[in-house]
Amino acid sequence: DAKTTQPNSMESNEEEPVHLPCNHSTISGTDYIHWYRQLPSQGPEYVIHGLTSNVNNRMASLAIAEDRKSSTLILHRATLRDAAVYYCILRDEYNFNKFYFGSGTKLNVKP
Amino acid sequence: DAGVTQSPTHLIKTRGQQVTLRCSPKSGHDTVSWYQQALGQGPQFIFQYYEEEERQRGNFPDRFSGHQFPNYSSELNVNALLLGDSALYLCASSFGTSGVNEQFFGPGTRLTVL
Numbered sequence: 001d002a003k004t005t006q007p008n009s010m011e012s013n014e015e016e017p018v019h020l021p022c023n024h025s026t027i028s029g030t031d032y033i034h035w036y037r038q039l040p041s042q043g044p045e046y047v048i049h050g051l052t053s054n055v056n057n058r059m060a061s062l063a064i065a066e067d068r069k070s071s072t073l074i075l076h077r078a079t080l081r082d083a084a085v086y087y088c089i090l091r092d093e094y095n096f097n098k099f100y101f102g103s104g105t106k107l108n109v110k111p
Numbered sequence: 112d113a114g115v116t117q118s119p120t121h122l123i124k125t126r127g128q129q130v131t132l133r134c135s136p137k138s139g140h141d142t143v144s145w146y147q148q149a150l151g152q153g154p155q156f157i158f159q160y161y162e163e164e165e166r167q168r169g170n171f172p173d174r175f176s177g178h179q180f181p182n183y184s185s186e187l188n189v190n191a192l193l194l195g196d197s198a199l200y201l202c203a204s205s206f207g208t209s210g211v212n213e214q215f216f217g218p219g220t221r222l223t224v225l
Contacts, residue, residue: 041218043115043203044216046215100156101154
């Protein structure tokens with residue numbers, strides 16, 4: 001199963017942009033790149049996903065490398081509420097069993 | 112919209128016992144998936160239910176079983192509990208079985224096995 005590699009933790013100042021990296025060198029052509037985050041004492045919540053092109057939504061932006069072997073989740077202005085564990089996940093459209101969370105990146109936001 | 116709800120919130124059992132956890136999906140969703148999250152780890156996929164059948168299964172023993180009802184709600188059953196089964200059990204719902212569809216997670220049930 002294709003897996004992802006993320007830093008264990010990162011730190012950011014409030015109101016500043018945050019770039020969360022993810023490596024997925026064994027990604028296959030049918031794998032979508034998903035990001036979820038888990039706030040303390042809550043279930044994970046969807047952030048964004050993409051296949052090949054960069055994506056933007058109200059929460060974040062997703063930048064995908066041209067070879068798709070890495071991606072970066074961008075939070076444009078971090079708030080204290082963004083402190084969470086961020087998971088980069090590869091999801092195959094047809095084989096649900098390839099849903100692998102990993103350990104994620106714990107983001108700490110300093111006021 | 113109530114979102115995904117799970118019950119109970121917390122549960123304490125002893126080794127060898129059996130437990131049943133319940134999940135109600137978000138309105139309009141027909142697919143329910145269950146995950147186990149050990150302390151400090153990411154969630155691990157247990158199985159997925161769609162049209163009242165188990166469609167996909169992760170690397171979990173047969174002690175873990177489930178059920179989906181006609182109203183799309185679901186139960187997770189764990190038999191012969193082990194200490195290692197202590198974890199947060201998460202339920203997630205989505206529309207359809209595609210791995211691309213956004214999943215909505217419930218707050219989880221914290222199971223402690225003594």
